[in-house]
Amino acid sequence: MSTQAxxxxxxxVPMSQALLEAVTRYAEQQKESxxxxxxxxxxxxxxELREQEMEEAYIQGYRRIPEEVSVGEVGAKLAAMVFSExxx
Numbered sequence: 001m002s003t004q005a006x007x008x009x010x011x012x013v014p015m016s017q018a019l020l021e022a023v024t025r026y027a028e029q030q031k032e033s034x035x036x037x038x039x040x041x042x043x044x045x046x047x048e049l050r051e052q053e054m055e056e057a058y059i060q061g062y063r064r065i066p067e068e069v070s071v072g073e074v075g076a077k078l079a080a081m082v083f084s085e086x087x088x
Contacts, residue, residue, distance in 0.1 A: 013038075023037060023038060
């Protein structure tokens with residue numbers, strides 16, 4: 001692994017006192033540092049944004065090239081067959 005891949009940058013992020021206190025409180029509850037808590041929160045938020053982007057791309061793709069009705073009908077029939085065999 002290259003040193004560039006593991007390089008850590010330190011940044012300053014201005015935030016309100018109330019936000020800082022909330023971050024501190026929750027980080028302590030999770031038994032982690034504020035920095036680790038903030039990193040984890042940002043990673044989750046970025047993953048959420050990526051998921052939203054992929055969902056939007058999926059929707060736009062179907063708007064550009066709509067699914068044929070027959071494909072949807074076949075999918076519905078297959079789903080009905082699978083669900084009828086499930087032991088709920």
